[in-house]
Amino acid sequence: MAIARTDNATLFAEGTVSTLRLIVYLAFAVALMVLDHRGSYLEMLRHTGSALIEPVYRLAAFPADVARATRTAVATQDRLVSENRDLREKLLLAQARLNRLDTLVAQNARLKDLLDAQKNLGLSVQFARLIDVDLDPFRHRIVLDVGAHQGIVVGQPVIDAYGVMGQIVEVLPNTAVAMLITDPTHAIPVVVERTGLRTIAYGSGAIDRLQLPNIPISADVKPGDKLLTSGLGGRFPAGFPVGEIRSVSTDQSGMFAVAIARPAAALDRSGEVLLLRDQPQPYGPPALQEEIGPPANLAGPAPATATVSP
Amino acid sequence: MNRARAQGWLFGGSFVIAFLLQLMPLPQFLLPMKPYWVGLVLIYWAIELPEKVGLGSAFLLGLGADVLSGELLGEQALRLVVIAFIVLRFRARLRFFPVWQQALAVLALLFNDRIVMLMVRGFSGEPMPAATFWIAPLTGMLAWPLVFLLFDDLRTRLRAGE
Numbered sequence: 511m512a513i514a515r516t517d518n519a520t521l522f523a524e525g526t527v528s529t530l531r532l533i534v535y536l537a538f539a540v541a542l543m544v545l546d547h548r549g550s551y552l553e554m555l556r557h558t559g560s561a562l563i564e565p566v567y568r569l570a571a572f573p574a575d576v577a578r579a580t581r582t583a584v585a586t587q588d589r590l591v592s593e594n595r596d597l598r599e600k601l602l603l604a605q606a607r608l609n610r611l612d613t614l615v616a617q618n619a620r621l622k623d624l625l626d627a628q629k630n631l632g633l634s635v636q637f638a639r640l641i642d643v644d645l646d647p648f649r650h651r652i653v654l655d656v657g658a659h660q661g662i663v664v665g666q667p668v669i670d671a672y673g674v675m676g677q678i679v680e681v682l683p684n685t686a687v688a689m690l691i692t693d694p695t696h697a698i699p700v701v702v703e704r705t706g707l708r709t710i711a712y713g714s715g716a717i718d719r720l721q722l723p724n725i726p727i728s729a730d731v732k733p734g735d736k737l738l739t740s741g742l743g744g745r746f747p748a749g750f751p752v753g754e755i756r757s758v759s760t761d762q763s764g765m766f767a768v769a770i771a772r773p774a775a776a777l778d779r780s781g782e783v784l785l786l787r788d789q790p791q792p793y794g795p796p797a798l799q800e801e802i803g804p805p806a807n808l809a810g811p812a813p814a815t816a817t818v819s820p
Numbered sequence: 821m822n823r824a825r826a827q828g829w830l831f832g833g834s835f836v837i838a839f840l841l842q843l844m845p846l847p848q849f850l851l852p853m854k855p856y857w858v859g860l861v862l863i864y865w866a867i868e869l870p871e872k873v874g875l876g877s878a879f880l881l882g883l884g885a886d887v888l889s890g891e892l893l894g895e896q897a898l899r900l901v902v903i904a905f906i907v908l909r910f911r912a913r914l915r916f917f918p919v920w921q922q923a924l925a926v927l928a929l930l931f932n933d934r935i936v937m938l939m940v941r942g943f944s945g946e947p948m949p950a951a952t953f954w955i956a957p958l959t960g961m962l963a964w965p966l967v968f969l970l971f972d973d974l975r976t977r978l979r980a981g982e
Contacts, residue, residue: 531875687890
């Protein structure tokens, strides 16, 4: 390049780098972005380069891991004991709840048998750990230490002990990237637990806020209402906690109510997450069911005249 | 010979460390304040060693950063090319600024970089980021004297070591 000679150029010399080159590079970059936006070549490139990318992620996360390990190592005995006791109590409580739940599950299974229901609420999960890497502070992404080799696929919901965290958006051989529900480009179909109102919760870009911008003005929504996944859209299974309404107001046009919710999951604190294995539903409407009602052997002897189903 | 190699190591190593710092996690409230390390290091080398840093190398560096952050191929390439171009264009003046004046120039550069970023993201259909989006150039300005003095010191040591 000609730049090496600039030292004997005058102080206010211009044109040490030609504008033409700038324009060429800018055009090249823009072309790349447009191509990538349409064809997601970056994903392919990342797959090829994953052998290099994954170690870099782990290396970048290493100091924080060490810091955390040190903190645990030098934590006072006192605190560990109290934390241990705390966890024990929680475990006991959870165990007791689980025991009660077992009877409920059994009861549910019996009732479902009775109804001959097709749907199964079985939950198959996979444990994953966070790789503490910050890809971009303004996009809410987390990196997990499992990937294609562990059977992860794009679209799997990510949950923690308290609720839905997000979904997998990219899978590398041994790492996966998940988008959190608070990402500004994320939306999740929800239902208000108390009233059954269906709506959509959008990410706000702030880690502790979800936005529900299009609630009918007459709808019954108030602070404290719990939001659950509705299962519509086929991405997230129904019934997982998403958040809790904090405030409700009207939007500028006065046509809709706007609510702000706090995510239920510990989005900025969870170190371990669960990945739901089975995709809840295929896209599109469910297949037609042949026959609805009690199984034939339970239904009493039908009178010959009752041919019309209720 | 040895010195040239050490210089090369410093040059390459600085970018590796910048990438790692860029990926390094921080507490949630500090995240928006993370300076654009890769940009800062590029600015330093563009001022000091313009024969090594051209638009082409800025572009390649940006592609590397894009592959690491995995968002949109070409975004950081564009941003770094713009930074490199402005620095190289005004290099003769930037070089002789005192550090605090350089820091102000860096603030302007990083601010401009944020605007470029906003344009790119606007075109790719993302919503407007939060107000904290504009904090990073300020912390970048504060970090500049650190970067500058650290690298200057390292380089003089390398030279003196001969």
